[in-house]
Amino acid sequence: MTSDVAPLRLGTRRSLLATTQSKMVADRLTELTGRAVELVGVTTFGDVTRAHLAQLGGTGVFVSALRDKLIEGEIDFAVHSLKDLPTKPDPRTTLVAIPPRHDPRDALVGPAKLADLPEGAKVGTGSPRRVAQLRALRPDLEYVPVRGNADTRLGKVHAGELDAVVLAYAGLWRIGKDAEISQVFEAEEVLPAPGQGALAVECSADREDLIELLGVLDDPPTRAAVTAERAVLATLQAGCAAPVGAFAVVHEQELNLTAAVVSVDGTRTVRKSATGHPAAAMELGRALAAAMIDEGAGTLMGEQTH
Numbered sequence: 001m002t003s004d005v006a007p008l009r010l011g012t013r014r015s016l017l018a019t020t021q022s023k024m025v026a027d028r029l030t031e032l033t034g035r036a037v038e039l040v041g042v043t044t045f046g047d048v049t050r051a052h053l054a055q056l057g058g059t060g061v062f063v064s065a066l067r068d069k070l071i072e073g074e075i076d077f078a079v080h081s082l083k084d085l086p087t088k089p090d091p092r093t094t095l096v097a098i099p100p101r102h103d104p105r106d107a108l109v110g111p112a113k114l115a116d117l118p119e120g121a122k123v124g125t126g127s128p129r130r131v132a133q134l135r136a137l138r139p140d141l142e143y144v145p146v147r148g149n150a151d152t153r154l155g156k157v158h159a160g161e162l163d164a165v166v167l168a169y170a171g172l173w174r175i176g177k178d179a180e181i182s183q184v185f186e187a188e189e190v191l192p193a194p195g196q197g198a199l200a201v202e203c204s205a206d207r208e209d210l211i212e213l214l215g216v217l218d219d220p221p222t223r224a225a226v227t228a229e230r231a232v233l234a235t236l237q238a239g240c241a242a243p244v245g246a247f248a249v250v251h252e253q254e255l256n257l258t259a260a261v262v263s264v265d266g267t268r269t270v271r272k273s274a275t276g277h278p279a280a281a282m283e284l285g286r287a288l289a290a291a292m293i294d295e296g297a298g299t300l301m302g303e304q305t306h
């Protein structure tokens with residue numbers, strides 16, 4: 001099927017991961033609808049700043065420039081890593097589709113599995129969630145903050161500057177670097193970030209034509225799972241830099257959710273699971289987070305308000 005209408009303009013960050021995953025979504029859309037899609041590169045604040053992510057303070061550093069382009073009508077839709085989307089919705093935009101998620105887990109890239117790295121080995125990750133959970137497994141390793149895209153981080157292992165790095169499996173797989181993985185962490189070892197491995201397709205809230213067209217990309221079980229995960233994060237009032245993990249999966253009409261808050265030294269954890277109906281994903285996540293707050297999760301995150 002071909003059409004003579006103008007191609008849809010898909011706004012994407014310029015990193016290899018962003019362009020690769022945007023291209024995957026574009027191809028799938030063309031396959032399903034016959035519409036041509038062209039990629040439009042957009043530079044975001046998160047791509048140009050040299051500050052450490054945990055110090056940026058605000059959320060959405062990778063997202064706001066793309067949203068501005070949607071509102072200005074310069075692009076028709078955008079694809080984000082769902083993990084990078086702030087939990088607070090933007091009323092100007094619609095999260096029109098959440099495509100099927102492949103693998104939410106974290107992975108180690110290095111010469112050996114975590115248990116077999118030598119004492120004092122340098123492991124690159126700036127994520128407090130990863131550091132906290134890795135410290136619980138290997139308190140004797142040195143965890144080094146790293147910034148930059150996946151390529152840059154892998155390069156530091158190749159150059160010998162780091163012994164290993166921890167990255168999202170999904171990202172490594174998308175950029176074709178999964179052969180370098182020495183260990184994929186089970187959710188029991190390292191609970192993934194809410195939304196990790198999932199993509200978000202967004203358009204302007206007033207584009208009803210696109211809301212219908214792009215809706216074909218949506219996978220309801222993935223949407224239910226990430227809705228529950230993000231409800232945990234929102235209820236804990238935590239951002240993407242908090243030591244909070246959440247992972248949900250839909251299995252035979254049941255939504256299973258596990259969430260954890262870990263102290264950054266890795267010694268204390270509040271971890272809980274719950275099961276509910278996929279249609280009540282938001283409520284399940286909120287209730288689980290409220291129960292975690294009752295067990296001191298707020299204190300573990302260094303908050304005074306709970």
Ligand SMILES: NCc1[nH]cc(CCC(=O)O)c1CC(=O)O
Nearest residue numbers: 081083167168170171196197198
């Ligand atoms: N914070 C950056 C970011 N956002 C999404 C991914 C990975 C891909 C994904 O979760 O879909 C990454 C890099 C990483 O954590 O390794």
